């Protein structure tokens with residue numbers, strides 16, 4: 427089960443955290459992985475090298491998801507070189523936290539440019555190729571806060587809720603083309619994104635997780651492998667929560 431041999435997968439923001447874990451897990455299951463990065467070329471190369479060292483297939487591709495033209499050109503390039511794109515993992519994301527009353531317009535714009543417009547630009551370019559192939563998987567990274575909200579994360583949560591609405595809509599648009607579109611909503615996962623939290627914040631968060639601990643990037647990547655697989659062919663328009671029971 428969950429064999430991805432012969433499939434080509436692009437993971438945006440694949441050089442660290444959840445993106446890196448997705449790259450590694452997809453490659454372990456046989457996919458050829460394109461590791462996207464924006465600034466971390468060395469880190470992306472390290473991910474690809476580690477995959478190749480284990481006998482997998484990977485390459486790196488730099489582009490900024492906040493630049494829609496760059497997304498389109500990069501994805502066209504992947505399709506030209508590999509003849510197809512089977513799986514898009516729209517993982518690249520940023521978080522800028524702050525209470526609504528202190529929210530800056532430029533932060534709001536940046537959050538939407540990367541987390542929403544970036545994910546949609548990649549989905550638009552990818553589904554063009556998937557439509558022709560009459561098969562494909564689009565996986566968005568949302569967040570538990572997109573569903574339950576969180577004090578101090580209004581703007582970030584709004585972007586993550588937007589991604590869920592988009593996933594459900596695109597799932598309906600492309601179902602007849604045999605393309606499935608889903609979102610993964612991780613809870614509190616130990617990565618660089620959450621490393622800025624102080625111990626008190628972390629303790630508070632862990633208290634509201636019924637499983638009593640943070641999650642790992644690898645646990646999120648397992649959901650990604652499942653949604654990318656042939657076994658998930660009848661799953662579309664869904665939000666797969668990987669959150670230790672934090673929101674049910």
Ligand code: NAD
Nearest residue numbers: 439443444464490491517518519569612614615617618619
């Ligand atoms: P991270 O900060 O460790 O990694 C994010 C990656 O996205 C980085 O590699 C970064 O370079 C890349 N990125 C940022 N802007 C980019 C751009 N413009 N173009 C291309 N790449 C860009 O974060 P993470 O914790 O691994 O999060 C991955 C995804 O999962 C994000 O979408 C995040 O919102 C979501 N998520 C994370 C958590 C968590 O607890 N860590 C929880 C819920 C959802």
